[in-house]
Amino acid sequence: MFKHLPPADVNAPCICLIRHGQTDWNAAGRIQGHEDTELNAIGCLQAMQTGEYLQQWAWDRIITSPLKRAHKTAEIIADQLKLSPVHIMDAFMERDYGECSGMTTAQRQHSFPDGVIPKQETLETLQKRALAGLQLLVDEPQARILIVTHGGLINSLLARFSGGEIGSGKTVLQNASLALVQCQQQNWQILAYNLTQHLQRPSNHT
Numbered sequence: 001m002f003k004h005l006p007p008a009d010v011n012a013p014c015i016c017l018i019r020h021g022q023t024d025w026n027a028a029g030r031i032q033g034h035e036d037t038e039l040n041a042i043g044c045l046q047a048m049q050t051g052e053y054l055q056q057w058a059w060d061r062i063i064t065s066p067l068k069r070a071h072k073t074a075e076i077i078a079d080q081l082k083l084s085p086v087h088i089m090d091a092f093m094e095r096d097y098g099e100c101s102g103m104t105t106a107q108r109q110h111s112f113p114d115g116v117i118p119k120q121e122t123l124e125t126l127q128k129r130a131l132a133g134l135q136l137l138v139d140e141p142q143a144r145i146l147i148v149t150h151g152g153l154i155n156s157l158l159a160r161f162s163g164g165e166i167g168s169g170k171t172v173l174q175n176a177s178l179a180l181v182q183c184q185q186q187n188w189q190i191l192a193y194n195l196t197q198h199l200q201r202p203s204n205h206t
Contacts, residue, residue, distance in 0.1 A: 020065075044072070054146070
């Protein structure tokens, strides 16, 4: 549960970052960047469970990355919350992983053992555009906003806000997991991250 909701400071903007539901590439362990993959059946179920869970609180609007896996997740959640329309913001698109896109982690490590991946978007660039997107949304003091986005982008923000203690290179975010962040006097705080209690695992017999 969101033990921090409602946020400690009800006058500070609060944003819930939602990783999109599962795709077949996720299930296969393949790296997804700007590839426009679709949700699979489990991903759609995860989105429905997320929407049901988030009904406990009032939200002002929902934002999504333009990629199909995020947009579909957002549409399902928005339908559950009677929250429309879904707004698209390119700032929340996934990191461009360059020439390792489509590879498994093992294939990436074999092909790029030094960790230098041609054409990959830098972490600094990713953080900069994600932060710019967030900044556009926090003008309203009491804003409560959902953003459906991607694991790489969420982890980049967690790394930035935690001083590198969690996030990129350290935290594996689950599909449809939730992270709650709050902006107080231009400073971002992480209230919770990688929350998955709302997700019910499907039976092995179905």
